[in-house]
Amino acid sequence: MDQLWAFAALALVLSVTPGPDDALVLSSCLRGGPRLAAATALGVAAGSLLWGAAAAVGLAAVVSRSPGVYGCLRIAGAAYLVVLGGAILRAQASGRRPSGDRGEVPHRRSGGAGAAFAAGLASDVLNPKIGVFYLAVLPQFIPAGEPVLGYTMLLCSVDVAVAMVWFAALTGLAQAAVGWCRRPAVVLWSQRLMGAALIGVGTSVALPL
Template sequence: MTAALLGFALFALLVTIAPGPDTLLVLRNCLRGGRRAGAASAVGSAVGSMAWAVAAAAGLAAALQRWDAAFMTVRLVGAAYLVVLGAQALWTYRRAATGSTEAMGEPGGGDLTAVRAARAFRQGLCSCLLNPKVGIFFVAVVPQFLPEGHSVLGVTLLFGVIDAVIAAGWLLLVALCAGRLLQWLRRPKVHRNLERGTGGVLLALGIGTAAETLRA
């Protein structure tokens, strides 16, 4: 059992540290709302991962994998969400590029673009919940690590907790490191380039996911 837990934990860590939408969202919200918003996004993403683990344990992810219509619907909704986030980032970049100072102010006060912790948490949660690949990850990977003689439901839930803790730890580390660089990140040129870069990547991920889904 210990070997199975360690093996899964190592695999989950390798998957988690690969840059993806959750990491980009944490970095972007650190810039717009500070370390607290970045940490809230990280926690939201971890909660979403745990929710997928519970769903996988109950068989929902397996059903999505078999039922093409459901899988396609969830993927398209997730792609649309990424496109919306990307468009928001590019809009913020456009405002900053045209000389608006509101997009570069300190969080709170009169900054209309600042991201509060509650909103950042919801964004992190939705970003993960609308990514069915997280559920498929559990369905495809967990069986490879299941030890004999143990409850599939119980072990899958335990793996889910491990994955959520690893995801939260890594993304919180990202938020912490980004928080220390906030003064540099809030420089107008850096801010504009980051908004443009993350917006472009999120748009590309959303459009790419939608195109891949519609081709399938």
């Protein structure tokens, strides 16, 4: 039980550390509200669980030890994040001018919950560093005598649960400040920052561990 709490604390620290998943969830929240943010978060969770299952059955070890497979996944994931970031920046550059008496940003058509889920899922599935992280870290928190497969999935579930709570908090904060967040200047610069952050993270993902 001590190992489980220790891992939960580690998962919390990692969750609150800014990363591409946070940028995706916040961007979805600004574009489509809590519904799109939740769909993105569920996609991220599904991707993490897939890597957790892969680590549990040893597939992640195969990926990490195969330079070709690992490299292809890493580059694909990096390219995907860069494309996402570029799409956000292009959308802002070609966006309509704010309208309305209060200067609010008009709602744009989003890709829907399915597209948001797919974006979150692809962001994690195409990042082999998640699998390598699980392989390197999870064994340290598995008590002696516990079944490796079952406990690995338990730890992954804890990681996902902590992340989902954090995403819910982020979404709640964004909604609490929804009036301020929808000011034209705030939307413009927040989306620019998120787009640039995704491009930066994508570039870093392309670099070797």
